[in-house]
Amino acid sequence: MCAGIGxxxxxxxxxxxxxxxxxxxxxxxxxxxxxxxxxxxxxADNVTTVRLGTTIANEAGASVATVEHLMAALAGLGVDDAVVEIDGPELPVMDGSSAPFVDLVNRVGLKQLAAPRRAIQVLKPVVVESEGRRASFLPALSSMIEVEINFEHSAVGNQTCVFEVTPEIFSADIAAARTFGFRKDLDALLAAGLARGGSMENAVVLDDDGVANPEGLRFDDEFARHKALDALGDLYLAGAPIIGRYHAQRPGHAINNLALRALLADKSAWKMVTVRDACQHDVAMANS
Structure with missing residues (x-):
């Protein structure tokens, strides 16, 4: 259980x-x-909004916003089955990363179930392009995320992040990477009544002088790592882990969802397989 602001x-x-x-x-x-x-x-079919985060909704109009950081934590830890109860319209932002969710799950523990794990295996390339962004799925022997970003800011510039999706790698190298934004954009959003929970306590803020946060960055390439985190969370809306390599240039929630929908729509591009050397995980007491 956790509590916080959106x-x-x-x-x-x-x-x-x-x-x-x-x-x-x-x-x-x-x-x-x-x-x-x-x-x-x-x-993925329940995604309704991809501005400033990923929002999902049902046919009755119930919705939850900013699901990507928690979904990334569940994907990274290998949690296949869970119910997330929330008493409001948006997930708590915590520190802007997945690390608090990872810590909470690890504190409680995971229970391995006897049923073999199911996964989506990419069989052939699937490529989408939109508004100068490009994303593709390629066949691979494991789950891989690769992102490339390019921002005209001295603290960011060109960055690439590539990682294999395993609990160990995700927890150590990706989970703590925080969301980021530019102070001028934050000021404009606040003036428009948006991003009302935004602060340097839950995001890396960039201004003309560089990183405004007194503590600085957690990783030299924290910006790319967070984009990879977002991608993992968005792609877990496939309903199962994806065995394949996801490569995105200038990634964002919109292109992530567009690529995932394109993959799932092409029935010749993937198949459901059983991962016999892995078991499904559930959110449960470790000693239950």
Whole structure:
């Protein structure tokens, strides 16, 4: 369980992770909604908004915003089945990374289930391009994320992040990378009534002089690492881990979702396989 404010709404919410049955996947339940269907499956088809984060919603209009950091934590740790109860419209931003979610899950522990794990195996290249951005899925022997970013700011510039999705690598190298933004953009969003929970406590803020946060960066390439984190979270809306290499140039939530939908729509580009050397995980007490 954790509590915090949403980056964009500024509202305080309470979030609880609970076990789910084998094969149930990840779903969000809006515990504050009682007059209609309040369960939202964490699937690409349910993505409704990709501005300033990824929002999912069901047909009854119940929605949850900014799901990508928690989804990245679940993907990185190998959690296949879980129920996420939340009493508000947006996940808490915590420190702007996935690390607090990883710490909470690790504190409780994971239970391995007997059923073999299912995964989506990429069989052939799938490429999408949109507004100067490009993303592709390529066949590979494991789950890989590669992102390339280019910002005209001295603290960022050209950066690349490549990592294999394993609990060890994700926890050590990716989970702590924070979201980032430019002070001028933050000021404009605040003036428009957006990003009301945004501050240097939950994001890396860039101004004309560089990184404004007194503590500086956690990694020299924290910006690329966070974009890779976002990509992993967005892609876990496939409903299963993806065995393949995802390569994105100038990635963002929109191109991530566009690429994922393109992959899933092409039935010849993938197949569902059983990962026999891995077991599904559930959110449960380690000693249960």
């Amino acid at each position: 980056l964009h709404t500024g509202e305080r919410v309470r979030l609880v992770l609970k076990p789910a049955s084998t094969g149930a996947g990840i779903s969000f339940v809006r515990s504050d909604i009682t007059d209609r269907d309040n369960r939202i499956a964490a699937l």
